[in-house]
Amino acid sequence: MSCADHIDSFIVFMTANGVEPDEPIAARLASGSLIRFRCKGDGKGRKNGWAILYLDARPAGAFGNYRQSTGTLKWKADASGPALSVEERAALQREWTEARDRREGERRQNEAEAALDAANLWTRARPVAPGHMYAFEKNLDTRPLRELGSDILIPMCDEAGTIWNLQRIRPTGEKRFLNGGRINGLFALIGEFTPDAREAVFVEGYSTGDTVHRATGLPVIVTFNTANMPKVARLWCELRSDLDYTVFADDDEATALREFQRTGTYKNPGIETAEAVAAEIGAKIAYPLGQPQGRAA
Numbered sequence: 089m090s091c092a093d094h095i096d097s098f099i100v101f102m103t104a105n106g107v108e109p110d111e112p113i114a115a116r117l118a119s120g121s122l123i124r125f126r127c128k129g130d131g132k133g134r135k136n137g138w139a140i141l142y143l144d145a146r147p148a149g150a151f152g153n154y155r156q157s158t159g160t161l162k163w164k165a166d167a168s169g170p171a172l173s174v175e176e177r178a179a180l181q182r183e184w185t186e187a188r189d190r191r192e193g194e195r196r197q198n199e200a201e202a203a204l205d206a207a208n209l210w211t212r213a214r215p216v217a218p219g220h221m222y223a224f225e226k227n228l229d230t231r232p233l234r235e236l237g238s239d240i241l242i243p244m245c246d247e248a249g250t251i252w253n254l255q256r257i258r259p260t261g262e263k264r265f266l267n268g269g270r271i272n273g274l275f276a277l278i279g280e281f282t283p284d285a286r287e288a289v290f291v292e293g294y295s296t297g298d299t300v301h302r303a304t305g306l307p308v309i310v311t312f313n314t315a316n317m318p319k320v321a322r323l324w325c326e327l328r329s330d331l332d333y334t335v336f337a338d339d340d341e342a343t344a345l346r347e348f349q350r351t352g353t354y355k356n357p358g359i360e361t362a363e364a365v366a367a368e369i370g371a372k373i374a375y376p377l378g379q380p381q382g383r384a385a
Contacts, residue, residue, distance in 0.1 A: 091118065091176055094147040094165055098139075101163045107137055107153045117141045117149075118184050127153055198268030203252045205266055206243070210234060210251060213241050221259035226295040229302070232278070242294050244274040244312065247327055255294070255312060271312065275320045279307035281328070288331045289374075290321055290365065292338040292358065300336055314338070314361040321365045333371035337362035 095114050102109070108128040116123045120142060127137040134155070141149035147165040152158040213234035216223055222240060223230050234241045236256075244253040244265075253269035255276075265271060276294060278301045289308045291297040297308040309324060311317040321333070338358030345354075359375070366373040 091143055091179075094143060095141065097165070098141055098147070098149050098151075098163050102139065102151050102161075105151075105158075105161055106156065107139075107151050107158065107161070109137060113139070115184075115187050118143065119188065120184075127155075130155065199252065199270040202266045202269030203250070206251050206254045206269065209236055209254060210241060210243060212236060216240055222257055222261050225261075226298070228295060228298050242276050242310075244269075244271070244276060246274060247323060257294075265312075271316055273319045273323055274312070274316070275324075276310040276312075277307065278310065279305075281307045285328075286330075286332060287334065288324070288328070289334045289336055290317060290324075290362075290371075291336045292317060296336065296338065306334075314357050317361055318365050318368065321369050321371075325369050333369060334374055335362045335366040335371050336374045337376065339376045 092114075095117050098117065099109065099114065110126045110128045110130065113123060113125050116125075117139060118141075120140070122138060122140045124135040125137045125139070126135050130136050136153050136155040137151070138154070139149060139151035141147065149163050150160050151163070152160055213236040216228075216230035216233050216235040220230070220235065220238075220240060222228075228240075230240070238259055239256040242255040242257065243251045244255060245251055252274055253266050253271060256264045256266075258264075276297075278294075278297045281288070285307060287306050289297070289300050289304070289306050290311060291300055291308055292311055292313060294310050294312075297310045300306070301308045309320060311320040317335075321335070324331075325333070339356065362373055365371070
């Protein structure tokens with residue numbers, strides 16, 4: 089059997105065991121890395137399926153679905169069939185390297201195009217209107233922000249101050265980034281980061297950061313989501329190692345309760361990520377009112 093045949097057999101086995109991909113995954117499986125993908129029945133934007141396939145002399149893999157709580161399901165190639173030759177494995181590696189390079193080039197191109205869009209939208213935008221529903225409800229200081237249509241725009245910058253993306257917040261509070269835009273390592277700043285500053289605070293959301301800044305007077309670094317917080321924290325620890333940092337935890341209690349009802353496991357990603365980041369960079373941690381204290385290292 090060829091590499092393609094083994095990949096097809098693996099996907100057929102996955103589907104027969106209730107983990108049916110709803111998007112092409114064959115090329116990504118060939119990488120030998122863990123992948124996430126959308127399954128039949130997943131909601132919009134959800135990627136509950138996961139899989140990893142090892143295409144060595146005797147291919148084997150594992151897969152599952154987080155929403156279905158399948159645990160780890162395993163597959164092995166038929167031991168009676170021919171093993172993959174050295175030439176087949178080398179050809180597969182070449183194909184994967186070429187595909188990876190293509191995807192990386194496409195990613196960089198998409199990010200560059202989104203950065204141009206972000207700069208254009210930011211230039212066209214105006215100061216936020218005093219009656220904007222979201223700004224009023226959150227009591228935001230909107231002077232550093234802009235509005236386009238009915239969306240509040242928050243610039244997402246790198247360490248050089250270049251805008252690569254925008255977070256767009258609708259009056260209802262719905263948040264969106266520009267399609268294909270970069271997120272990793274980007275942040276927004278609230279307050280002045282003067283050379284003589286001694287402290288700073290990491291937060292996930294802009295409105296939380298605005299509240300923290302006004303309550304403490306400290307400069308704030310907004311990371312936009314949990315996945316981006318560790319990357320931004322490491323970056324700032326390199327840029328300003330002289331600062332004492334505090335990580336303000338975002339309480340995702342509603343998400344945690346939904347997952348507990350579905351899986352029986354309580355996981356609060358906002359709290360857990362903040363605690364992990366604080367432990368990694370040696371920062372203090374602050375919790376929302378009513379949240380148990382003293383859990384960070």
